[in-house]
Amino acid sequence: MEDNRVVITGIGVVSALGVGVDAHLAALAAPPESPPVDRNRFAPYCVHPLPEIDWSLQIPKRGDQRQMETWQRLGTFTAGLALQDAGLKDNESLCATMDMIVAAGGGERDTEVDNLILAESLNRNDREVLLNEKLSTDLRPTLFLAQLSNLLAGNISIVHKVTGSSRTFMGEEAAGISAVEYAASRIRAGQSTHALVGGAYNAEHVDMLLNYAAGGYLHRGVVAPVWNRAASDGGGVVTGSGAAFLVLESEAHARERGAPALAILGPVVSGRARRRRDDLAAMLISMARRAAIREGDLTISGASGALEATKAESAALASICPVRAFSTLTGHMKEAQFPFAIALAALAVAHGVTPPSFGSPLESAMHSPPARALATTIGLRHGEGMVMVEKP
Amino acid sequence: MSSFVDHLRRPVVAVTGMGVVTSLGVGKHDNWAKLIAGQSGIRRIGRFPLDHLNTTIAGLVDFLPASSRGPSALTGELAHLAAREALEESGFSGGDFGGPLFLAAPPVELDWRQRFELHADGPAELAGGARLLAEAERRNTESIWRSGSFFAIADDLAEEIGARGLPVTLSTACASGATAIQLAVEAIRRGDSDRALAVGADGSATAEALIRFSLLSALSTNNAAPEKASKPFSRDRDGFILAEGAAALVLESLEAATARGATILGVIAGCGEKADDFHRTRSKPDGSPAIAAIRAALADAGLGEDAIDYVNAHGTSTPENDKMEHLSLSTVFGERMKTIPVSSNKSMIGHTLSAAGAIEAVFSLMTMRESVLPPTINHDNPDPAIDLDVVPNVARKARVSAVLSNSFGFGGQNACLVMTREPR
Incomplete structure (x- = not known):
């Protein structure tokens, strides 16, 4: 069995902090005191909105843009950024052999049609008939395709010609963890040479908030750092729109085509803690050890703010080395959270950034740029993942 | 004595347990008996009102406690039932399976x-x-x-069976079941584990799902004769039949399975995939991605075109799929394609979407074990442009040692599996 080293050769990121690598490097080095937050549209909840994006920079055809809902457009756009960063954009032969794993949730429903049906349902006893009547006349036929989870990958194939393989993982934060884990494991074992992996999340949609609300996870009121949110303000989570895609390659494949490695990706350590009975903090410590954490490292944490999971993560990791939780600035991005954590970790080590605290006293000072950074994502309710990212 | 490694020195991956549920019933023996008898599971829908609907028939699983409790609950029950049957057969039913779980499931949302x-x-x-x-x-x-959590079903199943690690829930649309098997095969070949469980489950046939597919003109509207509506490769085929079901396969390295004395039900010899960049619902007119996926599966198995003696078709009964599948098969297998039997289980069970690839893999393995080719029913009006031996209407005895199973889906998904009866 082969044991190839896996390197990151391309990064695409979009969040409330901006579009692309430079905007995020700048935010890592000097985090904004008040990151962009929309307090009105979904009050009493806040969301971190998308920045302004010129979609045509990565999705030139208007027709393609129209065929996608926001999360797909965002993911397809960000995948393009990653390919460009890796020097693979428009490289037909390498895109045609490139593997792809996308972490995706559900798409976006047509809120207008849904609201119409809900309003009408108050005057009708035959709700199921109403549903048939309205859905068959008012739904746009192509909306279905904008909702199917695997159609983000499908759109990436169409727009960027990535066609070696196309797999979509679902399952909230765990989808993002497994997507990176399997893409990297395949490369490590010689089952793949290069892969595009990532996810996208559009927080600015009522359906995306609905599930969080049902689980009691949403934070209300003033946005505080994720480590410092109180139960009296709700469930601790503020969501944000964003996306992250990575180009992963075997070191040999990158070297052969003369592509510089931005960072080395270690083996992903993943887990399914039984949160009701396991000691989550103890499990996280053991996972961090397996990911080879040591003094002097930086932890780029994907802590969501969800009260229990975030408390366990702070208890487990904050004492080992300095931690920076980016969701304080960007909001939680669900399926995209782990790829995003890895992207920031890679940027920090590749560019030697020493990030100051993102506003929480828990985030102790760093005195020199890290050579290694641990990226973490602990799911709101399930799924834990960590991986070490190192300077080459 | 066969080798424990394949032509690329990778562990050979055997199947040691299988479970299946479709509109025909629960369990592989019941399903198989009905399948080779040419019975259809397609009925007029009774789960929700049919007013305003263009299509009023489907292959629903309407006989389970969760059948009326929404897509998430039904998909979960289907997955559990199929997994339990597979694990019992393999001898891993003690709740300590210890291998990874790959679940192909439909996207769900609040119903x-x-x-x-x-x-x-x-x-x-x-x-x-x-x-x-x-x-x-x-x-x-x-x-x-x-009901809005994509992870919940796999989480429950992983807990019940004692799966190792973080379970993977995946969707490659109508190819999902095949992708779940491929992920399991890859994990065993990497040496991540001696065994893995691949499950495909789909209980998502709601009124809204039906309407969405209708709006894309993908469904048959042959409502008057439900059992006759799915007619893959026929001239008058007019769309697929929305259906539900599940299948599970316990995959195991041949070496580990042999060491513990397990019965080898067959071998997953090769997996191939290729994405299509042509269109969101239509495939590239030259069929090149499907062709590439079939060739990749053969190459992965280390088999030539001449080794395949039966094709379990994707065969959805849509005008587009069946034409494209015929083109792809003819391109790969040439003149010989006229004589290789190829049949579509979907003529009887409809299109089980996320579960289809897994269900059809189970039926492919049973085809080899039982030496009977399940028929393509409703083949009364052959499409003259499709010159295939579709095993029309009646099952046929045949010794089969290698099967190709195709799965193609919206979003440019193409995944193919090559399975053999015996290790080589």
Whole structure:
């Protein structure tokens, strides 16, 4: 069995902090005191909105843009950024052999049609008939395709010609963890040479908030750092729109085509803690050890703010080395959270950034740029993942 | 004595347990008996009102406790049933399976009954989504959270069977079941584990799902004769039949399976995939991605075209798929394709979407074990442009040692499996 080293050769990121690598490097080095937050549209909840994006920079055809809902457009756009960063954009032969794993949730429903049906349902006893009547006349036929989870990958194939393989993982934060884990494991074992992996999340949609609300996870009121949110303000989570895609390659494949490695990706350590009975903090410590954490490292944490999971993560990791939780600035991005954590970790080590605290006293000072950074994502309710990212 | 490694020195991956549920029934023996008898599981829909619908027939699993409890609950029950049957057969039913779980499942969302309920009870001063949000938070109930959680089904199943690690839930649309098997095969070949469980389950046939597919003109509207509506490769085929079902396969390295004396039900010899960049619902006119996926599966198996003696077709009964599948098969197998039997289980069970690839893999393996080719029923009016031996209408005895099973889906998904009866 082969044991190839896996390197990151391309990064695409979009969040409330901006579009692309430079905007995020700048935010890592000097985090904004008040990151962009929309307090009105979904009050009493806040969301971190998308920045302004010129979609045509990565999705030139208007027709393609129209065929996608926001999360797909965002993911397809960000995948393009990653390919460009890796020097693979428009490289037909390498895109045609490139593997792809996308972490995706559900798409976006047509809120207008849904609201119409809900309003009408108050005057009708035959709700199921109403549903048939309205859905068959008012739904746009192509909306279905904008909702199917695997159609983000499908759109990436169409727009960027990535066609070696196309797999979509679902399952909230765990989808993002497994997507990176399997893409990297395949490369490590010689089952793949290069892969595009990532996810996208559009927080600015009522359906995306609905599930969080049902689980009691949403934070209300003033946005505080994720480590410092109180139960009296709700469930601790503020969501944000964003996306992250990575180009992963075997070191040999990158070297052969003369592509510089931005960072080395270690083996992903993943887990399914039984949160009701396991000691989550103890499990996280053991996972961090397996990911080879040591003094002097930086932890780029994907802590969501969800009260229990975030408390366990702070208890487990904050004492080992300095931690920076980016969701304080960007909001939680669900399926995209782990790829995003890895992207920031890679940027920090590749560019030697020493990030100051993102506003929480828990985030102790760093005195020199890290050579290694641990990226973490602990799911709101399930799924834990960590991986070490190192300077080459 | 066969070798424990394949032509690329990778562990040979054997199947040691299988389970299946379709509209025909629960369990592989019941399903198989009906399948080779040419029975159809397609019926007029009784689960929801049919007013305003163009299609009123489907292959629903309507005989389970969860059948009326929404897509998430039914998909979960289907997955559990199939997994239990597979694990029992393999001898791993003790709740300590110890290998990874790969679950192909449909995307789920809060269903309409829950939406109506939240809306009816929500604060009257709010409207639409805002009202749902307020009521969802006030209730804070597990059932609502769960029906929108993509991870919940795999989480429960992993807990019940004692799967190792973080389970993977995946979707490659109509190829999902095949992709779950491919992920399991790859994990065993990497040496991540001696065994893995691949499950495909789909209980998502709601009124809305039916309408969405209808709006894409993908479904048959042959409502008058439900059992005759799915007619893959026929001239008058007019769309697929929405259906539900599940299948599970215990995959194991041949070496580990042999060491513990397990019965080898067959071998997953090769997996191939290729994405299509042509269109969101249509495949490239030259069939090149499907062709590439078939060739990749053969190459992965280390087999030539001449080794395949039966094709379990994707065969959806849509005008487009069956034409493209014929083109792809003819391109790969040439003149010989006229004599290789190829049949579509979907003529009887409909299109089980996320589960199809897994269900059809189970039926492919049973085809080899039982030496009977299941028929393509409703083949009364052959398409003259499709010159294939579709095993028309009646099952046929045949010794089969290698099968190709195709799965093609929206979003440019193409995944193919090559299975053999014996290790080589």
